[in-house]
Amino acid sequence: MQQVQSAAATLDADPTIEMAREIAEGFARRPKEIPAKYLYDALGSKLFEAICELPWYRITRGEHSLLAAHAGAIMSASGGCDTVVELGGGSGEKLSVLLAAAGGRELDVHLVDISPAALAQSERNLAAHLSVTLHAHEADYETGVREALRRRRTDGRALVLFLGSNIGNLSPDQAGHFLQELRRACRPGDRLLLGADLVKPEAELLLAYDDPLGLTAAFNKNVLARLNRELDADFDLLAFDHCVEWNPAASRIEVYLVSRADQLVCIRGAGCCTSIDEGERIWTESSYKYEPAGIAEMGARAGFTVREQWIEPESRFALTLFESES
Ligand SMILES: C[S@@+](CC[C@H](N)C(=O)[O-])C[C@H]1O[C@@H](n2cnc3c(N)ncnc32)[C@H](O)[C@@H]1O
Numbered sequence: 047m048q049q050v051q052s053a054a055a056t057l058d059a060d061p062t063i064e065m066a067r068e069i070a071e072g073f074a075r076r077p078k079e080i081p082a083k084y085l086y087d088a089l090g091s092k093l094f095e096a097i098c099e100l101p102w103y104r105i106t107r108g109e110h111s112l113l114a115a116h117a118g119a120i121m122s123a124s125g126g127c128d129t130v131v132e133l134g135g136g137s138g139e140k141l142s143v144l145l146a147a148a149g150g151r152e153l154d155v156h157l158v159d160i161s162p163a164a165l166a167q168s169e170r171n172l173a174a175h176l177s178v179t180l181h182a183h184e185a186d187y188e189t190g191v192r193e194a195l196r197r198r199r200t201d202g203r204a205l206v207l208f209l210g211s212n213i214g215n216l217s218p219d220q221a222g223h224f225l226q227e228l229r230r231a232c233r234p235g236d237r238l239l240l241g242a243d244l245v246k247p248e249a250e251l252l253l254a255y256d257d258p259l260g261l262t263a264a265f266n267k268n269v270l271a272r273l274n275r276e277l278d279a280d281f282d283l284l285a286f287d288h289c290v291e292w293n294p295a296a297s298r299i300e301v302y303l304v305s306r307a308d309q310l311v312c313i314r315g316a317g318c319c320t321s322i323d324e325g326e327r328i329w330t331e332s333s334y335k336y337e338p339a340g341i342a343e344m345g346a347r348a349g350f351t352v353r354e355q356w357i358e359p360e361s362r363f364a365l366t367l368f369e370s371e372s
Contacts, residue, residue: 062315066277070316077302078320080269082215082331083186087272088163093265095137095167100261102253105211108361109241113140116356116365117147123353123367124237128202131156131194133187134212138168141207145175154199158183158190187212188227195231204232209241211363214298214334218344221334225348234372238350244362245335248292255299255333256290263288266301266330277315285309289327301331341366 065084072079086094098106113120121127121144130153132141138157145153155178159165165182172180181197183190187208195204206228213221228238255262266288270281286303293300305322312319322328336344341364342352350368357364 062276066316069273069277069313070318073313073316073318073320078322078326078328080273080328080330083160084272085265085269085331086159086161086164087268087276088161090265090268090272091136091161091163091167093261093268097257097261097265100257100259102250102257103262104250104254104361105243105363108358108363109209109211109365110140110143112241112356112358112363112365113143116354117144119354120144120239120365120367121147121149124205125203125235126151127205127237128152128200129154129156129195129198129204130207131158131191131204132168132207132209133158133191134164134210135159135168135207136164136210138171140209141168142171142175144207145172145178148177150177152177152179154179154181156181156183156190156194156197158185158187158194160184160186188224191228192231195236203236205237205239206232207239209239209365211241211243211333213240213242214336215332216334217332218334221344222347225345225350229349229370232370234370236370237353238345238368238370240341240345240366240368242336242341242364242366243333244357244364245297245337246362248294251292251299251335252290255301256288260288262290266303269330270303273313277313279311279313279315281311282309286328297335299331299333299335300329301333302327302329304328336364338364338366 068081097103135141135157157165157168162184267283270283273279274281285306289302289304291300305326307324310321345368349371353367353369355366
């Protein structure tokens with residue numbers, strides 16, 4: 047029978063206090079910003095799962111087909127790892143594909159996600175893997191991976207999964223810093239499997255983040271509903287439009303909420319009231335897009351060597367297996 051060792055929160059700080067601080071800081075910036083991690087409350091996590099089903103959002107299908115084709119090679123190139131850590135795994139469906147290729151090996155599997163709803167869904171989706179002991183960490187990537195790797199019970203290797211182009215939400219500086227911290231938490235020989243979306247025609251990119259059914263718009267606006275509920279804010283959701291731009295110089299998709307009118311909004315839980323002008327944009331998400339060589343260079347700068355890289359040509363998505371250097 048599968049063991050679930052910890053389904054409890056591991057966040058050190060009170061998440062609401064942390065959220066209030068980050069939201070107040072974000073609204074003091076120009077443009078105003080809401081960190082993308084706050085998109086994932088329970089409804090946001092469900093909306094994201096629905097977005098993955100959209101024909102225009104090809105990241106999930108592209109990565110899934112690479113995993114299905116190469117799961118055996120990934121697990122054998124991971125040299126008999128006995129600890130697997132997935133960062134921001136969402137529903138856990140991709141991890142399930144890899145675990146199925148582990149041949150019933152006993153594994154400690156750590157799920158790190160900021161969303162309790164995503165962790166619960168992941169635990170349900172992984173319940174069939176009976177040789178696995180699950181450890182759930184409700185935490186941000188850095189805190190969670192440090193804790194997961196510190197709690198390793200053996201001298202065996204670890205395989206860290208950072209899939210779904212989650213890294214694309216981080217700026218190049220943040221991604222570089224994160225990979226360096228990850229490298230410090232790893233032992234030599236540990237593996238990192240990084241999924242990253244590649245640059246593709248602008249029209250395709252825009253449709254992935256602004257779909258004709260309006261699901262991506264709902265996912266974006268839901269963050270305001272979350273602030274209303276959790277931080278006693280008074281955003282009128284109908285007073286904002288979803289807006290997406292491709293920034294070729296920065297190689298990123300930028301996602302905004304644009305105010306339809308001059309308005310005053312109070313976020314009482316964050317101790318701030320702010321005026322928002324008609325046409326003013328609140329930046330809610332960035333999604334950086336890469337070239338295969340750039341992914342390898344980003345890993346190398348942090349002390350990871352490429353063992354293999356697989357590209358899905360239709361959706362233009364890359365999976366790169368790195369080894370932590372000694
Ligand atoms: C874009 S979804 C991708 C999910 C999954 N990797 C996939 O490919 O389908 C991002 C996931 O990471 C989680 N997440 C976002 N920011 C995070 C952060 N800073 N720390 C931990 N988890 C985070 C979200 O809750 C969500 O489950």
